[in-house]
Amino acid sequence: xxxxxxxxxxxxxxxxxxxxxxxxxxxxxxxxxxxxxxxxxxxxxxxxxxxxxxxxxxxxxxxxxxxxxxxxxxxxxxxxxxxxxxxxxxxxxxxxxxxxxxxxxxxxxxxxxxx
Numbered sequence: 001x002x003x004x005x006x007x008x009x010x011x012x013x014x015x016x017x018x019x020x021x022x023x024x025x026x027x028x029x030x031x032x033x034x035x036x037x038x039x040x041x042x043x044x045x046x047x048x049x050x051x052x053x054x055x056x057x058x059x060x061x062x063x064x065x066x067x068x069x070x071x072x073x074x075x076x077x078x079x080x081x082x083x084x085x086x087x088x089x090x091x092x093x094x095x096x097x098x099x100x101x102x103x104x105x106x107x108x109x110x111x112x113x114x115x
Contacts, residue, residue, distance in 0.1 A: 032093065034090060035087050041066050044062065045061060053107060058081060060078055062075075
């Protein structure tokens with residue numbers, strides 16, 4: 001039983017590491033990406049990735065279009081990485097930081113990468 005638990009924990013950590021690198025690569029390249037999140041497809045500009053105050057991996061991104069539960073498709077979003085179903089680069093980039101961006105995000109205790 002211990003071997004299975006260890007294997008599952010190792011696989012989970014590997015998936016998180018893969019997502020980390022894809023998110024940070026998108027941030028460093030200022031890539032616009034689409035994600036599946038919260039029941040729909042969203043187009044976002046990822047700005048900051050780290051650990052939230054709740055201890056979860058998080059992504060601060062500006063959503064430029066797509067699904068929004070609150071009917072606010074053009075707004076800053078604080079996303080839980082484990083809830084992102086997919087992440088696909090669109091082939092376009094965003095040239096500037098959006099208004100309101102703070103690289104020292106107060107909702108994160110640790111930052112892995114940011115624009």
